[in-house]
Amino acid sequence: MEHYPDAASRESESTARTETIGGHGRDIREESLTGAVLATMKDTSNPRARQVLSALTRHLHAFLEEVQPTEAEWEFGVEFLTRTGHLSTGGRQECVLLSDVTGATARVDLINNRFPSGATENSVLGPFFVEDRPTFENGEDISGGIKGKPMFFNARIIDTVGQPVAGARVDIWHSDDDGHYDIMLPDRKNPAMRGLFRSDAHGRVWFTSILPKSYPIPDDGTVGDLLRVSNRSIMRPAHVHVRVEAPGYRRLTTMLFLDGDRHLDSDPVFGVKQSLIMPFVERTDQRAPDGKKVPSPAYCVEYDFVLARAA
DSSP states (O other), rough: OOOOOOHHHHHHHHHHHHHHHOOOOOOOOOOTTTHHHTTTTTTTTSHHHHHHHHHHHHHHHHHHHHHOOHHHHHHHHHHHHHHHHHHTTTTTOOHHHHHHTTTTHHHHHHHHHHOOSOOOOOOOOOOOOSOOOOOOTOOOOTTTOOOOOOEEEEEEEEEETTTHHHHOEEEEEEOTTTTTGGGHHHHHHHOEEEEEOOOOSSSEEEEEEEEOOEEEESSHHHHHHHHHHHOOOOOOEEEEEEEEOTTTOOEEEEEEETTTTTTTOTTTTOOOOOOGGGGGEEEEOOTTTTTTBBBEEEEEEEEEEEEOBOO
């Protein structure tokens, strides 16, 4: 049973606050409600909190005025958010997924990662990045023995004037041929299709793995209900996640999408950018930067990840 402070002490505390900052009146009308709520925030000591809470109030009230919800619809909305919270336990984060499919995650990403012209574009992190990943040397295979079509990934880490960035930490993770990440495989004990690299003196990173495939986001919860009612796709286009960090540069979190994937135009989390769509070309004569022959045939991609200087 939840414990709450006794009513008298709570009333005393609330009265003290009201006497300090003043009330908002006792005759609330439709035309005065928003102003009354905003008035309760005018003495918020933290300026940023005051800005955020005031903006949230204005936009929420404007939304309600626009859609004119019935009481039943409002109750449904509250229940929807309640169920979303209850589903966010353990390895599942339905709240984050809701943020993703409404474009909120992508909007926050765009606001916070306005890179200069010429730098590689950022994209959303996604839910499958983990810190517990093995470290690899260039040229090694990161598939972990998972079966699939061989892939050769050949990248350079450079700055906006084309100079190589040596010693950059480069995280890679992607799905298998069935669209599953290693942490989704119930019988999988060791990491697979993910790893941490360091760029060499020429800024190069290369490795082999298996070709990822498009996959559905979880649709057995509230987010799935939302996508179905709006007749939207649940399929993420195939991609390889890349995160690059180097001293003196802004962190880059992005992904490369496989050109030709039929879900590129309907990514439910709004992560696709044209500059990140690349052909993964099947080749039989590919060699790595160190001259070693790549497994044949392999789907090969080459890409320069361009880092922006830190302010």
